[in-house]
Amino acid sequence: MTSQSKTRTRRAPETKSVDADIADAFEDFMSAFEHYKQTNEQRLAEIERRGGADVLFEEKMARIDQALDEQKRTMDALIVKRARPDLGHGGGSAPSAVRQAFDAYVRRGDEAGLRQGELKAMSVGSDPDGGYLVPDELDTEIGRRLSELSPIRSIATVRQVSGAVLKKPFALNGMATGWVGETAARPQTATPQLTELQFPTMEIYAMPAATASLIEDGALDIEGWIATEVEAAFAEQEGAAFVAGDGINKPRGFLDYPNVADSAWTWGNLGFIATGAAGAFGTNPSDRLIELIYALKAGHRQNGRFVMNRKTQAQIRKFKDADGNYLWMPPAGAGQAASLMGFPVVEAEDMPDIATGALSLAFGDFRRGYLVVDRTGVRILRDPYSAKPYVLFYTTKRVGGGVQNFEAIKLLKFAA
Structure with missing residues (x-):
C-alpha cells in the first residue's frame, strides 16, 4: 500500500464523521424551521383573534430565530472544515x-x-x-x-x-454599432x-x-x-x-x-x-x-x-404572499443558500x-x-x-x- 493510500485510509473516518455532523446539523436546522412556521401560524392566528400579538409568541419567535441562526453558523463551519485540505505533512509526496x-x-x-x-x-x-x-x-x-x-x-x-x-x-x-446592407456604405458610428x-x-x-x-x-x-x-x-x-x-x-x-x-x-x-x-x-x-x-x-x-x-432576514422569514406561501425558503441541502422569492440569500x-x-x-x-x-x-x-x-x-x-x-x-x- 502506498503512503498516499495510507493517508486516505487514515483520514477517511474523520471525513465520514464531518459528513455525518453536517447531515445532523442540516436536519436540526430544518426541524427548527418547521417549528418556526408552526409558531408563526399560531402568532398570526392570535393576531387575527385578538387584534395583536401575544408577547409570549414574540419571545418564542425570537428564540427560534436565534436557534436557526446558530444552527446555520454551525453547519457552515462544518462545511468549511470538510473542505479544508491537509496542509501539513500527511501527503504522500515529500x-x-x-x-x-x-x-x-x-x-x-x-x-x-x-x-x-x-x-x-x-x-x-x-x-x-x-x-x-x-x-x-x-x-x-x-x-x-x-x-x-x-x-x-x-x-x-x-x-x-x-x-x-x-x-x-x-x-x-x-460599443457603437449599426445595420447596413451588403453593398451599402459603412458610415462612421458615434464615438x-x-x-x-x-x-x-x-x-x-x-x-x-x-x-x-x-x-x-x-x-x-x-x-x-x-x-x-x-x-x-x-x-x-x-x-x-x-x-x-x-x-x-x-x-x-x-x-x-x-x-x-x-x-x-x-x-x-x-x-x-x-x-x-x-x-x-x-x-x-x-x-x-x-x-x-x-x-x-x-x-x-x-x-x-x-x-x-441576520436581523433583516429574521423579519423576512415571517412574510407570506397572497396565497399564504412563505417568501423565504430554507436551503434545499447542506452547503446551499436559503432563497427569497426564488433568488439566493447571502447573509x-x-x-x-x-x-x-x-x-x-x-x-x-x-x-x-x-x-x-x-x-x-x-x-x-x-x-x-x-x-x-x-x-x-x-x-x-x-x-x-x-x-x-x-x-x-x-x-x-x-x-x-
Missing part, C-alpha cells in the same frame, strides 16, 4: 524545497533557504524588508478559504494583479463614452502569536495553523470593507457610493427602491421586493442575489440593521457589479522579540475592491 525553507523560517527563524530562493518581498510602503512570500499552496488556501468565509468575496468577481492598482476602462453606453475605473490595493494584516515551544513541536501543522488564524481576521475585516468601506486605506464598499432613487439613476450612483415606510417594510413587503427585483435589467436579474444581515453581518433611511437590503448580480482585487502573494514576517515569550507572525496581503458596474446592484431603502 514537501517542496520552498515549503521546507518556509517551515524552517517559521519554526526556527532560519532565513537562509528563503534567501537562496530569492523569495524576499520588498514592502511597497516603507524601506524595511516586508517579510517572505508564503508557499503557493498556503497562499492559494488562504484565498480559497476567504471566499468561503467572506460573503461578498464569495459572490463578487475576484481578480489577481501584480501591481498596486487595477485600471479598468468601461464604455458607459456600450462611445469611456470612463476609467481604478481599484487600488490596500494592505491588510493579521498577527497571530504562539509560544516558541509550540512552534518547534514537529507535530504541529504550522501552515494549517497560520491559515486558520489568518483567515478569520482577514475575512472579518474584508467583509466590513466590501460592504461599507470608505476607500481610505481599505477597499470601497458598495454602500459607500452615492445612491439615488432608481427613477433618477445615473452612472456612478446606485439606485434604490423606497419601502414607503420609515424604518419598516410597509404594508405590502412582497410588492417592494418585487419592485427591487425588477429594477434590475434582465441580464443582471437572472444572476441576482439578496444580501442582508452579510456588516449590512446595516433596519432603521429609518437605512439601506439594509441589496439585490443584484454581484459577479458583474462588484470587483475584488487581490495583489499576488501573502507575506509573513517572523517576530520573536516584540512579545516574548510569544513569537508573532506579521502576515500581510494587499486587497482592493469597488463597484465596477453601477447597473448591476440595487438597494432597498427603508424610507417613506
Whole structure:
C-alpha cells in the first residue's frame, strides 16, 4: 500500500464523521424551521383573534430565530472544515524545497533557504524588508478559504494583479454599432463614452502569536495553523470593507457610493427602491421586493442575489404572499443558500440593521457589479522579540475592491 493510500485510509473516518455532523446539523436546522412556521401560524392566528400579538409568541419567535441562526453558523463551519485540505505533512509526496525553507523560517527563524530562493518581498510602503512570500499552496488556501468565509468575496468577481492598482476602462453606453446592407456604405458610428475605473490595493494584516515551544513541536501543522488564524481576521475585516468601506486605506464598499432613487439613476450612483415606510417594510413587503427585483435589467436579474444581515432576514422569514406561501425558503441541502422569492440569500453581518433611511437590503448580480482585487502573494514576517515569550507572525496581503458596474446592484431603502 502506498503512503498516499495510507493517508486516505487514515483520514477517511474523520471525513465520514464531518459528513455525518453536517447531515445532523442540516436536519436540526430544518426541524427548527418547521417549528418556526408552526409558531408563526399560531402568532398570526392570535393576531387575527385578538387584534395583536401575544408577547409570549414574540419571545418564542425570537428564540427560534436565534436557534436557526446558530444552527446555520454551525453547519457552515462544518462545511468549511470538510473542505479544508491537509496542509501539513500527511501527503504522500515529500514537501517542496520552498515549503521546507518556509517551515524552517517559521519554526526556527532560519532565513537562509528563503534567501537562496530569492523569495524576499520588498514592502511597497516603507524601506524595511516586508517579510517572505508564503508557499503557493498556503497562499492559494488562504484565498480559497476567504471566499468561503467572506460573503461578498464569495459572490463578487475576484481578480489577481501584480501591481498596486487595477485600471479598468468601461464604455458607459456600450460599443457603437449599426445595420447596413451588403453593398451599402459603412458610415462612421458615434464615438462611445469611456470612463476609467481604478481599484487600488490596500494592505491588510493579521498577527497571530504562539509560544516558541509550540512552534518547534514537529507535530504541529504550522501552515494549517497560520491559515486558520489568518483567515478569520482577514475575512472579518474584508467583509466590513466590501460592504461599507470608505476607500481610505481599505477597499470601497458598495454602500459607500452615492445612491439615488432608481427613477433618477445615473452612472456612478446606485439606485434604490423606497419601502414607503420609515424604518419598516410597509404594508405590502412582497410588492417592494418585487419592485427591487425588477429594477434590475434582465441580464443582471437572472444572476441576482439578496444580501442582508441576520436581523433583516429574521423579519423576512415571517412574510407570506397572497396565497399564504412563505417568501423565504430554507436551503434545499447542506452547503446551499436559503432563497427569497426564488433568488439566493447571502447573509452579510456588516449590512446595516433596519432603521429609518437605512439601506439594509441589496439585490443584484454581484459577479458583474462588484470587483475584488487581490495583489499576488501573502507575506509573513517572523517576530520573536516584540512579545516574548510569544513569537508573532506579521502576515500581510494587499486587497482592493469597488463597484465596477453601477447597473448591476440595487438597494432597498427603508424610507417613506
